Amino acid sequence: MARISSTTLFNFTDSIDYLINNLKDGFFCSNIFEKLPMQNNGYRVPMTCFCDIPLSLIKEHFDWYGRYGIGIKRTYARALSIKPVWYVTSESQLVKSFIKNKEINEYERKYLLPYLKQFIGYQKYKDGKEKRKKFYDEREWRYIPDNSLVEPYFKTNRNSIPTNHNEQHRMKLDLSAIEYIIIDKEKEFDIMIAVLKELSSEKVSYEFLLSKIMTSKQIERDF
Numbered sequence: 001m002a003r004i005s006s007t008t009l010f011n012f013t014d015s016i017d018y019l020i021n022n023l024k025d026g027f028f029c030s031n032i033f034e035k036l037p038m039q040n041n042g043y044r045v046p047m048t049c050f051c052d053i054p055l056s057l058i059k060e061h062f063d064w065y066g067r068y069g070i071g072i073k074r075t076y077a078r079a080l081s082i083k084p085v086w087y088v089t090s091e092s093q094l095v096k097s098f099i100k101n102k103e104i105n106e107y108e109r110k111y112l113l114p115y116l117k118q119f120i121g122y123q124k125y126k127d128g129k130e131k132r133k134k135f136y137d138e139r140e141w142r143y144i145p146d147n148s149l150v151e152p153y154f155k156t157n158r159n160s161i162p163t164n165h166n167e168q169h170r171m172k173l174d175l176s177a178i179e180y181i182i183i184d185k186e187k188e189f190d191i192m193i194a195v196l197k198e199l200s201s202e203k204v205s206y207e208f209l210l211s212k213i214m215t216s217k218q219i220e221r222d223f
Helices: 016-025 058-064 074-079 093-101 104-117 186-199 206-210 215-223
Strands: 008-013 030-035 042-051 067-075 086-088 116-118 121-124 130-133 139-142 151-153 178-183 214-215
Touching: 008 016, 008 058, 008 074, 016 067, 016 116, 016 178, 016 186, 030 116, 030 215, 058 215, 067 074, 093 104, 104 116, 116 121, 121 215, 178 186, 186 206, 186 214
Parallel strands: 086 116, 178 214
Antiparallel strands: 008 042, 008 067, 030 042, 042 139, 042 151, 067 178, 121 130
16 A cells, blocks of 8 residues: 655755755744634744655655745654644534633643644645645644744634744754755755855765755656
């Protein structure tokens, strides 16, 4: 039976500069507004997102999130409290309760709300236009920084939600936990070689890091 999940969790970005930045400083946690099912409801929280998808099924992911990525061991991710999201639909009694009451306790704010994800909805595609997407297919896992601010917005006009990105968080990255470093083109190898030489150490050798590089074109061709 074909695998529909992986022992590796992948984070993708649309720029080699962002990829290098994540390798050097750890994953940047974007302060994202996450829409919930039912109109004008959601929350904002800093997060780093990963997908649990094998390479053979990951090609569509490139079109949505970029052709540069880092794959880390799932065991390492779990040790950092990275957890799978809970996909919900408009029938979810939990979501209905949040929206109706507009008040959530500390436990719900920290451990429930930031892991809720709509089953299906709209998201901006690479052409800049919103496109319908079944998020459930991504099998998303999330890193939510400790003590980060979770801001609920229930029954709120979308245009009135603040667009601030003031919170700055990073998720640490142990280079020895890397399984894949994905770049787009073979000509970018020279750039990565210089970066990996700089990052290598007695603990994590240059040869180890170099062996993790793969191109998105290779994946599209061979998986």
